[in-house]
Amino acid sequence: MVLVAGCGAAPGAKTEDTKATPAATVAAKPDIAKAGDVTLTVWDQNVRGGQNKEIEELNQQFMAKYPNVTIKRTAKSFEDLLKTVKLAVSGPDAPDVVQANQGRGTMGEMVKAKLLRPLTDYAKVYGWSDRYSPTLLALNSFSPDGKDFGSGDLYGLSQAGEIVGVFYNKDKVPDPPQTFTTFEESLQQAKDAGDTPIMFGNLEKWPGIHNFESVLGQTADKQAIRDFVFAKEGASFNNPDFTAAATKIKEWVDKGYFNKDFNGTDYDPAWKAFAKGQSPYLIAGTWVTADLEQRMGDKVGFTLMPGVDPDAPVSLGGEDLPWSVTTASKHPDVAAAYIDFLTDANAAKVLVDTDNLPAMKGAPAPASGLSVDVSNAWQKLNDADGVIPYLDYTTPTFYDDISSAIQELLAGKQTPEQFTKGVQEKFDKWAQSR
Amino acid sequence: MGAVPLSAGRGSGAGDRPPGEPRLIGYAYLLPAFAVFFCFVLLPLAHAAYLSLWHWDGLTVATWAGLDNYGDVLSDDELRGAFVHALILLIFYSVLPVLIGLGLAGIMARARVRGLAFFRTILFLPQVIAMVVVAVMWKMIYDPANGALNRALGWVGIPGQSWLGDFSLALPSIGLVATWVYYGLAMVLLTAGVQKIPTSLYDAARVDGAGAFREFLAVTLPALRGEIAVALTLTTIYALRNFDLVYITTHGGPGNATSVPAFQVFTRAFETGQVGSAAAVGITLTAIIFLISLGINRFSERAV
Numbered sequence: 001m002v003l004v005a006g007c008g009a010a011p012g013a014k015t016e017d018t019k020a021t022p023a024a025t026v027a028a029k030p031d032i033a034k035a036g037d038v039t040l041t042v043w044d045q046n047v048r049g050g051q052n053k054e055i056e057e058l059n060q061q062f063m064a065k066y067p068n069v070t071i072k073r074t075a076k077s078f079e080d081l082l083k084t085v086k087l088a089v090s091g092p093d094a095p096d097v098v099q100a101n102q103g104r105g106t107m108g109e110m111v112k113a114k115l116l117r118p119l120t121d122y123a124k125v126y127g128w129s130d131r132y133s134p135t136l137l138a139l140n141s142f143s144p145d146g147k148d149f150g151s152g153d154l155y156g157l158s159q160a161g162e163i164v165g166v167f168y169n170k171d172k173v174p175d176p177p178q179t180f181t182t183f184e185e186s187l188q189q190a191k192d193a194g195d196t197p198i199m200f201g202n203l204e205k206w207p208g209i210h211n212f213e214s215v216l217g218q219t220a221d222k223q224a225i226r227d228f229v230f231a232k233e234g235a236s237f238n239n240p241d242f243t244a245a246a247t248k249i250k251e252w253v254d255k256g257y258f259n260k261d262f263n264g265t266d267y268d269p270a271w272k273a274f275a276k277g278q279s280p281y282l283i284a285g286t287w288v289t290a291d292l293e294q295r296m297g298d299k300v301g302f303t304l305m306p307g308v309d310p311d312a313p314v315s316l317g318g319e320d321l322p323w324s325v326t327t328a329s330k331h332p333d334v335a336a337a338y339i340d341f342l343t344d345a346n347a348a349k350v351l352v353d354t355d356n357l358p359a360m361k362g363a364p365a366p367a368s369g370l371s372v373d374v375s376n377a378w379q380k381l382n383d384a385d386g387v388i389p390y391l392d393y394t395t396p397t398f399y400d401d402i403s404s405a406i407q408e409l410l411a412g413k414q415t416p417e418q419f420t421k422g423v424q425e426k427f428d429k430w431a432q433s434r
Numbered sequence: 435m436g437a438v439p440l441s442a443g444r445g446s447g448a449g450d451r452p453p454g455e456p457r458l459i460g461y462a463y464l465l466p467a468f469a470v471f472f473c474f475v476l477l478p479l480a481h482a483a484y485l486s487l488w489h490w491d492g493l494t495v496a497t498w499a500g501l502d503n504y505g506d507v508l509s510d511d512e513l514r515g516a517f518v519h520a521l522i523l524l525i526f527y528s529v530l531p532v533l534i535g536l537g538l539a540g541i542m543a544r545a546r547v548r549g550l551a552f553f554r555t556i557l558f559l560p561q562v563i564a565m566v567v568v569a570v571m572w573k574m575i576y577d578p579a580n581g582a583l584n585r586a587l588g589w590v591g592i593p594g595q596s597w598l599g600d601f602s603l604a605l606p607s608i609g610l611v612a613t614w615v616y617y618g619l620a621m622v623l624l625t626a627g628v629q630k631i632p633t634s635l636y637d638a639a640r641v642d643g644a645g646a647f648r649e650f651l652a653v654t655l656p657a658l659r660g661e662i663a664v665a666l667t668l669t670t671i672y673a674l675r676n677f678d679l680v681y682i683t684t685h686g687g688p689g690n691a692t693s694v695p696a697f698q699v700f701t702r703a704f705e706t707g708q709v710g711s712a713a714a715v716g717i718t719l720t721a722i723i724f725l726i727s728l729g730i731n732r733f734s735e736r737a738v
Contacts, residue, residue: 265599404686404689
């Protein structure tokens with residue numbers, strides 16, 4: 001490798017030459033039982049309690065259904081997977097199936113490097129597009145050159161849905177607000193009563209994206225946000241609606257709606273403080289559902305961010321990491337059948353049984369607890385087509401760009417106008433080099 | 435060279451060497467170590483230097499960048515800021531620990547305390563703990579709501595601070611953790627140096643009527659020059675390549691207030707697909723470390 005580089009070839013050139021653009025050409029459902037003895041190597045990030053249980057169960061079921069298939073699983077935490085997956089897939093012993101995070105940072109880069117196989121053909125064969133709402137499919141789609149996000153070929157399927165919404169303490173909020181205006185009133189009441197209205201821990205930088213974007217969904221049109229994340233022609237960050245969100249959340253900071261030292265508070269202590277009853281509200285993702293329920297029992301409820309129009313809810317969210325097939329895989333048929341198995345009706349039931357929120361349509365409703373609130377919110381959100389994608393999908397460096405900028409906005413280091421302008425400049429810099 | 439008479443004769447006459455031993459064999463002895471050094475240090479370094487000349491996302495074909503990536507190091511606010519932060523951290527990593535270490539060594543040179551080894555071990559202890567553990571521990575201590583530091587301040591009536599979340603406090607807060615870790619190293623190096631100073635020098639100083647402070651300036655400090663140079667060199671390298679502390683405590687935040695070069699190398703190479711830029715930052719960092727270390731060593735050698 002070093003020597004090749006030393007001879008003057010551009011880094012990455014060697015792998016590129018040998019790779020044709022992968023095509024999606026399968027026409028009929030392959031028979032996996034006749035595929036011979038196959039070992040399927042899978043890299044996933046389902047390491048937490050319910051997620052781990054769910055995937056272990058489905059792996060067992062799949063191997064029982066097809067005794068000729070052995071699944072070799074490598075589980076890594078989300079952050080570890082993010083940092084290693086690109087290298088692993090471009091290496092000689094690439095896994096067959098990987099969870100490749102949505103957005104331009106991971107999936108986009110991998111599509112561009114021709115490391116992922118398009119699944120459009122399997123989607124037709126297995127009828128995958130009937131399982132998901134269009135927005136959820138768009139999140140896992142790219143053009144074959146990796147330039148257009150949100151359209152083109154399908155490159156993966158997700159199992160679980162995610163919503164960033166509002167958890168509330170039922171002791172303090174017996175009747176959750178239904179509109180954005182009443183939500184703000186309720187925050188002011190809590191403040192007047194000497195409470196911290198919203199518990200917020202932003203030391204790790206990314207939680208700020210969730211709080212900011214939850215507000216953004218109420219000040220800007222959902223399509224404008226999607227268009228910006230998908231980098232559609234004419235979409236922008238520096239516009240009055242986006243600035244309004246920055247102004248609004250800064251106003252919340254100034255009015256004391258968050259705990260004073262949120263930029264220095266860790267994420268976990270923040271939601272634990274909420275669980276101890278130190279605030280009526282917490283803006284967080286459904287990934288803390290199980291932990292909150294365990295600590296608070298039936299005292300905790302979940303609702304979508306109360307909308308300006310309560311009948312048209314908009315919430316930040318989407319789906320967990322998609323399962324994708326690598327171009328290096330020698331068994332794409334088996335890999336696709338595995339992904340099909342992970343996302344069918346049986347899988348949806350397993351997900352519910354293990355306290356996960358299935359992303360698929362028509363999943364059975366959970367029996368009791370906080371999961372019922374979450375499941376209802378998910379149904380309502382998808383019926384209204386109200387999902388807006390995470391802002392950090394936008395460019396490969398956007399996670400860093402926007403999370404730093406939000407910390408500066410909230411600390412008053414940048415005005416809302418400077419904030420939207422600065423973020424736009426970062427975006428433009430990427431757009432030019434695209 | 436020519437001024438030193440010995441060097442003129444060295445290597446030219448056969449009589450300088452033991453009989454039968456060719457001169458070149460000396461290099462052969464070096465070869466195994468050099469081969470390892472070449473494969474694992476020089477080659478990767480050269481490769482990094484090569485990568486730094488390209489715009490490369492780590493996966494697809496790179497495009498030639500020339501010196502663009504180095505231009506960014508100078509012109510990009512975020513990167514320039516990272517280097518400035520590293521230089522500020524030098525105060526906390528190097529200057530403070532060496533000053534504290536000198537103070538402790540000075541005290542130990544005068545007063546032969548009972549149980550010296552015990553105290554030395556206690557003071558050296560932070561140095562033994564893995565940096566990751568230190569970082570996680572201090573993150574808890576600095577927690578604004580429940581952290582030990584704000585609680586302790588609360589007892590004496592001082593309002594707590596958002597140590598890692600405040601734009602002006604975050605960098606010094608991280609720096610103080612480093613001071614806490616590295617003063618033990620400086621102290622051990624310097625007390626070892628103090629112990630080899632002949633006591634007769636101190637006796638002479640006392641006879642001349644030197645007080646404690648004067649004694650420290652005239653005897654202890656000059657004798658410790660070599661040790662100070664070693665302590666400064668080591669801690670400077672730790673300061674400039676600091677990554678773990680920032681990564682675990684603040685991720686470079688709030689904003690970019692605690693971003694450092696090594697952290698930028700990591701995020702650019704493994705997270706945001708800017709491998710060329712990461713290599714350029716790394717090479718620049720290497721050059722700076724090299725220059726500062728060289729300066730410190732020059733200074734100490736000339737003075738001795």
